[in-house]
Amino acid sequence: MHRNLTLPRMIGREIQRSKWSTLLCFCIVVLATSLLAIMIAVGRSSVDATRVQMKDMGFNLLITPPGADMAQYQALNFDGPDMPESYVDQLAASTVLAQHFVGKYQKTIQVEGKTIVLTGLRPEESQANAFRKPMPTAYDVPPGKVLAGAAAAKALDLAPGSQVTLLGKPFEVADVIEPKGAIPEDIRVFAHLGDVQALLGVSGRVNAIDALACMCPVDTKDILNALEQSIRAVLPDVGVQPYRDILLARHEQRGMLYRLQLATVAIVIAGAATAIWGLTYLNVRNRRSEIGVFRALGIPGGRIAGLFIAKIALYSLAGGLAGCVLGYFLAPSIVVTERVLLPDIGSLALIAVATPLVAVLFGLPPIVAGLLQDPVDVLREAAA
Amino acid sequence: MIQFDGVSKQFRKDKAVVRALEDVTFQVEPGQMALVRGPSGSGKTTLINLAAGLTHASRGSIRVAGTCLDGLSLRERAALRAREVAVVFQLFHLVPYLTALENILLPTLALAKAGNAPDRARELLAELGLESRASHYPDELSAGERQRCALARALLNNPAVVLADEPTGNLDPASADTVLAHLDRARKRGATVLLVSHQPVDSIRPDVTFDLREGRLI
Numbered sequence: 059m060h061r062n063l064t065l066p067r068m069i070g071r072e073i074q075r076s077k078w079s080t081l082l083c084f085c086i087v088v089l090a091t092s093l094l095a096i097m098i099a100v101g102r103s104s105v106d107a108t109r110v111q112m113k114d115m116g117f118n119l120l121i122t123p124p125g126a127d128m129a130q131y132q133a134l135n136f137d138g139p140d141m142p143e144s145y146v147d148q149l150a151a152s153t154v155l156a157q158h159f160v161g162k163y164q165k166t167i168q169v170e171g172k173t174i175v176l177t178g179l180r181p182e183e184s185q186a187n188a189f190r191k192p193m194p195t196a197y198d199v200p201p202g203k204v205l206a207g208a209a210a211a212k213a214l215d216l217a218p219g220s221q222v223t224l225l226g227k228p229f230e231v232a233d234v235i236e237p238k239g240a241i242p243e244d245i246r247v248f249a250h251l252g253d254v255q256a257l258l259g260v261s262g263r264v265n266a267i268d269a270l271a272c273m274c275p276v277d278t279k280d281i282l283n284a285l286e287q288s289i290r291a292v293l294p295d296v297g298v299q300p301y302r303d304i305l306l307a308r309h310e311q312r313g314m315l316y317r318l319q320l321a322t323v324a325i326v327i328a329g330a331a332t333a334i335w336g337l338t339y340l341n342v343r344n345r346r347s348e349i350g351v352f353r354a355l356g357i358p359g360g361r362i363a364g365l366f367i368a369k370i371a372l373y374s375l376a377g378g379l380a381g382c383v384l385g386y387f388l389a390p391s392i393v394v395t396e397r398v399l400l401p402d403i404g405s406l407a408l409i410a411v412a413t414p415l416v417a418v419l420f421g422l423p424p425i426v427a428g429l430l431q432d433p434v435d436v437l438r439e440a441a442a
Numbered sequence: 443m444i445q446f447d448g449v450s451k452q453f454r455k456d457k458a459v460v461r462a463l464e465d466v467t468f469q470v471e472p473g474q475m476a477l478v479r480g481p482s483g484s485g486k487t488t489l490i491n492l493a494a495g496l497t498h499a500s501r502g503s504i505r506v507a508g509t510c511l512d513g514l515s516l517r518e519r520a521a522l523r524a525r526e527v528a529v530v531f532q533l534f535h536l537v538p539y540l541t542a543l544e545n546i547l548l549p550t551l552a553l554a555k556a557g558n559a560p561d562r563a564r565e566l567l568a569e570l571g572l573e574s575r576a577s578h579y580p581d582e583l584s585a586g587e588r589q590r591c592a593l594a595r596a597l598l599n600n601p602a603v604v605l606a607d608e609p610t611g612n613l614d615p616a617s618a619d620t621v622l623a624h625l626d627r628a629r630k631r632g633a634t635v636l637l638v639s640h641q642p643v644d645s646i647r648p649d650v651t652f653d654l655r656e657g658r659l660i
Contacts, residue, residue: 059562062547068540068551350535353496359520438487
């Protein structure tokens with residue numbers, strides 16, 4: 059029994075024959091997909107670096123108790139109303155456009171005749187549905203210890219390991235915070251929320267919640283309004299005080315990164331697609347008489363197109379997979395941020411699956427054009 | 443059977459209307475060979491293309507292998523060619539990346555099932571003296587071998603109609619005689635053979651001969 063001629067066999071033969079042009083197509087796909095994989099790594103790493111930098115800039119959203127007077131608040135008079143500590147959990151369990159909730163109770167007190175802001179901090183809560191785990195709060199303080207702001211430490215002559223008595227209870231100074239150059243940050247003395255609640259007799263209460271508004275979709279136009287609406291949907295009566303400039307800068311930064319990624323991806327895809335289009339066009343053009351003969355033999359157009367499409371699908375699938383692997387391993391040497399986040403498996407799988415589809419899509423027009431040519435013209439030209 | 447009834451074909455070339463065929467009427471029965479003679483540009487290839495359903499007649503009616511081609515879609519005409527009609531070209535038109543055997547098997551791509559096509563292809567290779575060339579590529583074959591290979595490809599599915607467009611135009615006399623002998627065999631097996639040539643064909647005796655001049659049968 060002799061072997062029959064099948065489409066896969068024909069495709070194999072044709073690839074064997076046109077190995078250099080097929081290799082060129084394969085290399086273009088490898089280049090494009092590896093660039094995409096690297097771009098994902100660059101994007102992820104940049105977003106991560108931005109996130110860390112922005113978090114270092116401090117919170118950009120303050121949630122105040124219902125009825126809080128912001129004028130008094132800004133005058134460092136924190137004797138206003140407070141709210142249940144459970145509000146922090148409610149926010150964390152919701153899908154508001156913010157993250158990193160830190161409940162705190164703060165009060166301006168006198169210590170040895172000096173004014174400080176006693177600040178009780180609760181460990182940070184992140185949204186339950188967030189893709190990141192909570193980051194440690196910059197000022198995590200264990201019970202029985204305090205962290206002193208630079209100005210407060212200077213006024214009270216505090217140093218790491220020294221003792222300070224706050225409202226009659228002694229605390230050990232765990233550390234002194236670097237000067238921030240801002241009030242009230244430099245005159246704060248941070249303690250564990252439980253300690254401060256006990257000192258002030260406000261168990262289960264907080265009078266401010268710090269948060270980082272970072273979940274807004276990058277195309278949100280009025281981010282301030284969108285943020286307020288999302289929080290009011292969970293806690294209708296609280297005050298929402300965004301730190302406008304920090305928040306907008308962060309939003310703009312995220313938007314810029316997103317647009318940059320989008321533009322780069324679009325350029326890479328457009329470049330690769332144009333190259334595939336051009337090479338397919340040349341391949342079809344070089345094989346015009348072959349298409350004419352196939353038509354003369356009565357081979358259906360779909361089957362003829364299948365010869366070209368399968369070839370494109372084959373080299374773009376192989377190129378896509380190779381490009382993903384190459385991009386994955388090249389990314390660490392190209393990403394410039396301190397912490398490198400490699401492309402995630404989901405994105406790589408998407409690239410591997412989408413590459414043959416995109417390649418076929420862009421290879422299709424010259425194939426269809428080739429099939430639509432009059433076979434009589436094609437055969438006549440070949441004979442000429 | 444091939445039947446042309448008042449067939450004309452015009453097409454445009456560089457804004458001018460070319461009348462390739464004018465009111466052509468003839469009939470070739472099954473088991474007959476018709477020879478159409480005529481100089482270059484007389485419309486011979488157009489006649490073959492029309493009979494193969496590769497192009498539509500501007501006027502008139504064409505029946506091939508019992509099927510009227512008028513109004514058939516591209517797909518229907520392709521299916522007819524796959525089943526019943528084979529074309530042999532002057533320039534062979536072998537696929538360069540396929541071996542001789544694979545080129546002969548090409549028409550099976552048009553069919554749902556290849557059946558015993560590989561065995562039949564081997565038989566044809568043997569009949570046409572190409573057995574030792576089965577795994578050779580077209581550029582490794584002589585012109586005569588290529589045309590015999592193209593002829594084997596045309597005969598693979600035992601077509602009811604064989605259309606041969608100057609099949610000996612590029613061959614030496616010995617090779618030309620071999621090809622014509624095999625066309626004659628196809629006729630004897632019951633196929634309708636339409637052979638067009640501008641050269642004299644001495645080694646076979648066609649059943650009917652037509653002369654074509656400037657698109658008209660005379």
